[in-house]
Amino acid sequence: MKPPLIDRGDRPLAYRSAYFVSDSTGITAETLGNALLSNFPGFTFAKHTIPFVDTAEGAAAVVRDIDADAQSGLSPILFTTTKDPAVKRTLGAASATVIDLLSGHLTELEAALETTASEQLGRYHALGDATQYFARMRAVEYAIEHDDGQSSRALDIADVVIIAPSRCGKTPTTMYLALQYGLLVANYPLTDDDFPTDELPSMVASYAGRCFGITTTPLRLSQVRHERRPDSRYASLAQCSLELRRAEDLYRRNRVPFLNSSTKSVEEMSAVILQTLKLRA
Incomplete structure (x- = not known):
């Protein structure tokens, strides 16, 4: 169903x-396509990811689904990373703007490497380097064990x-850094028990050089918490404002770098953490 238009000043969204x-x-397809679409903030996109075609x-x-959308007036855009010629021809007949995200680049690489690309499907997400793969899996396990301050075991290797x-x-953010980069990441929640001390919580104090803080806006935090515990003190604007103010003071006193997550994606936050702490990407 086509969503209603939302007025945005003097022009519709x-x-x-x-x-x-x-x-x-x-x-x-999703990553590259979204990267391109993000350059057009004046549009809202009804997105559909369809794997294993x-x-x-x-x-x-x-194509039948795309054509139906076209008839309803949504003017589809199709991003594809398929390789089979028959599949590409079929998708090319859709009533959509078709953007093949790989064809031009593969042709350029074939010329540079003086060979033809493999026709095997799914090469973009093959196991690849087994060492890196298992490092990421270990990192995910580590992140799960150390989520929300659940464990202090092996924090020295974080x-x-x-x-x-x-x-x-x-x-x-923890899970993204673990899965995408294979980094060992722990996270710790700042609670009322951690204040009013001027020092970092005892569990993480020894690792201050590896700490990175996150903050947000009181309104945004209140909205998120209301989804979890509606109409609670935990979600009140006053409590959120207090916690964020204390957290930011703690970061500054202990020279812990931090960022505001309210307007940043997980990818952006991770990039800032990597750059600030000078970690390998």
């Missing part, structure tokens, strides 16, 4: 349908210790 279609997981029949089913009040974005 435009809606389009965006499809990310892949013969594998769809992660590449590796036959012409499967592609035809996708690459990063993220500290912040509850619901500021510690866990998503």
